[in-house]
Amino acid sequence: LYIWRLGFPIVRAIALLLCPMRVVGLEHVPERGPYIIVGNHISWLEPEWIAWAVKRPIRYMAKEELFEWLFVGGLLRVIACFPVKRGTSDRRAFVTALRVLQAKQVLGFFPEGHRSESGAMITAHPGIAAIALRSGAPLVPVATTGAKGAFGRFWRRDLTLTFGRPFYAKELGETEPQAVTDAIMRRVAALLPEDMRGVYA
Template sequence: MSASLPVPPAAAPLGGPAGGPGFPSTPTAMVPGARSVVRSALRPVLRRWLRLQIEGTRHVPDDGPVLIASSHQSHADSLALGVAVRRPVHFLGDVRLTQWPLLGPLLPGLGMVPLRRGEGDAEAMAVLRGLVADGRAVAVYPEGSRSRDGRVHRLRSGLGRLAAETGVPVVPAAVAGIYDVWPIGARPRLLGGEVTVRFGPALPPPAATPRARREFNDDLQCRLAALGRTTCADDFSPFAGGAVG
């Protein structure tokens, strides 16, 4: 049996009750610098745990605002992306993940913006707009939920709207092998595994029309599947731990 780490507390399902005692009422954007002590200390540890291989980092600009649109199969996707990119990367995460033993309290220092699920998309979008306006690199999972079957599912509308509103380029990314390191509904494996992060050429933001955003999503979905060496699904990935269809 594989060695594993403790399971973090269960997150509230999207649309369910938000927060609780000790949880912040609004998200706080931690902004780790390139010399952040937490970030500097954890990057080599995580890189060894993931046995990380990285392809295409030249597509991620060294400065200025950028949206990194990634496939999503595991809670560890954000950790892999944060290690793969030289500059600090921000991502939204359920505030309850900060209660995970050992690593949880350090997540904001790695770039996680704690968000209380169930508060609605408007709050999350406001946080992302603020980070982009500040010239940050922000990782977004346009499927909206982790894939249960390894395919890239239909993309939801949030990323296309954000890119259109802000005029920020979108760099596609895929994290291959991450499911074996931290599967859905299971414990992360203490011994880690082999993970490859691949980045593709940046896409210009779509025009602010429904048709342009749909075409953008269709193109991006195909690019994510190609980077992940997988296929596209015609349905959305289910929220809150839905089973594989």
């Protein structure tokens, strides 16, 4: 995380300059120990905003193709992301995610896989289920509102991050990966206004 410590303050300052934000429910976020941040996905700057709010490095998965772009790939490395092959069972990414949590770090997840064009939640991919169940780490839901349209509508003052209470995947009463994932995403949806809950309304 050496590169993160050097580069993240710069990325964070740019993100906050372009779009100030309000944070709700920060008292629910553990100050130490491993956990999984899971949220909706409407802006490419969400990783920086969330890391700023919790004041800890967060290791995110990002689709492998993004690392092929010079600027984007460099930015992802600065904020300590690691690649995942979408549409496959990527064991390397799975093992990396478990090691992040075993090292008592924070793992970040946007299970929808890509930004929602409408701002409403879309069906999430089931990859988070195995990691949450296998690791036993708590999940912390976070909902982003007011961020849709960056950079097109960037100078906004209604950006809000809302954190919910931590919970464990085993509490959800599901075992099938997609069912576990959907139950997790409903916890995120509960923090959003109704018109943004989409398939998890």
